Amino acid sequence: MPPAPKPAHMRQRRNKASTSAKLQADPKLRAPELPEREWHPMTLAWWADVWASPMAPEFDASDRHGLFVLAVLIDEFWTKPSKDLAGEIRLQRQSFGLSPIDRRRLQWEIDRGDEAASRTKKRRTAPAKADAPAVDPRSILHAV
Secondary structure (H helix, E strand, O other): OOOOOOOHHHHOOOOOOOOOOOOOOOOOOOOOOOOOOOHHHHHHHHHHHHHHHHHHHHHHHHHHHHHHHHHHHHHHHOOOHHHHHHHHHHHHHHHOOOOOHHHHHHOOEOHHHHHHHHHHHHHOOOOOOOOOOOOOOHHHHOOO
16 A cells, blocks of 8 residues: 655745845945046946945945956956957856846846836736737748
């Protein structure tokens, strides 16, 4: 005779990630000063954007060193772009959740607020546009 199934409360998955978080920007948070040097304007804009982003409150003092290194790489890229620099920037920024896929991997979700949630719900429940005729995308396929 097979063993009895486990009770329902014991079968539930409990693999929540410890890094998951709902992020909100902190308007009181100020960007640290970049080291003294001549910075490209795009690097300065990037630095301001990073520290104004919802990810900034997650950074601690030890993360600043990595962000300084990333700022130097980005500055070099804007001064003399190269494929190698772009690849290194991509690898370095993964650690800080600076792209949507990086935030997904870290299980960070940006809190968009109630207004954004209501717009999304409205968009998803809206009926399809009736004025545009439905076109079958397979109609362009032809047998050879």
